[in-house]
Amino acid sequence: MATIPPAPVLPGDARLEVFVHPAGLPPNRPLEEDNKFSDARRLEYLGMQMTELAYMDALKTRWPQATTQQLTVIAQTHSPNHLPVKSIVLTFAAVPMAVPPAPPLPGDALLEIFIHPASVPPNRVCDPTNKFSDGRRLEALGKSLVELAYRDVMQTKWPRSSATEISALVNSTISGFMERAVHAYQWKDAVRGRPPSLDADSREEAGRIFCTYAGAVHVEYGYERLRGWIDALTTI
Incomplete structure (x- = not known):
């Protein structure tokens, strides 16, 4: 089983934006000037652009002899944005999580x-x-x-x-x-x-x-x- 690298640690303000579905927030919610992670929709758009850029960059590093057209085909076929849901679920399921003991009861x-x-x-x-x-x-x-x-x-x-x-x-x-x-x-x-x-x-x-x-x-x-x-x- 491949080792899954830990995700970069994010502060609470960021995690709240990431894990609260945008449908659960007001559509006209104003940006918080003192919160650089505000809001999730902006992060999603930024992340889509940067993920594609970083993924293409990683492919170029792995296969320096490949042409731009070849790399584009690989990226479009195997991009993280196109991973099947089952693969994502299995990936997370493979990460062991320690379960705290439940308080003992009589x-x-x-x-x-x-x-x-x-x-x-x-x-x-x-x-x-x-x-x-x-x-x-x-x-x-x-x-x-x-x-x-x-x-x-x-x-x-x-x-x-x-x-x-x-x-x-x-x-x-x-x-x-x-x-x-x-x-x-x-x-x-x-x-x-x-x-x-x-x-x-x-x-x-x-x-x-x-x-x-x-x-x-x-x-x-x-x-x-x-x-x-x-x-x-x-x-x-």
Whole structure:
């Protein structure tokens, strides 16, 4: 397997422009004079021009005997702008990412998390001796706290971003973030009592599992531990 060189490190202002889809931003958004990366549409146009120029330059260095016409054909056929999506996905999938350990939870919490609520009576009474009772309550609690903690982490990573930009970033990435985490921990396979008609691989099911676990983490450890875990998970 070929070694993938690390991408040049970019500051938060740049990463926000890169990873927030321009469709999620106002079309008439003014440029920020104190932010040299403002805005993504300008970066995309500049990048397309410079990528083609740099790629052609690299080809000339590799094949100095080739004619301009030959290099142009190679560039148009194998340009990074024309790589198939599958190749790009496989390239990123080949990069190993360290998964931070999930905060350990007691058995009472794990039962609530990994027994699907559909197999639990809907009118089940909360057990006053069990602080994790019940899974639906943990899920609702976790859903609110995950969004709060994730937004908090994003604001810390990109402190100069506006509230609109942070909201766009959170709304467009939080579901995928939870789905990646559940996949990394292989939690979908641990769920018991899931109805056969329910899609175990759906993004909604991943979100339910993650939020329920997050709710239990908050009950056991508090918000700061939950936030730290979510912060660590943003690297996967």
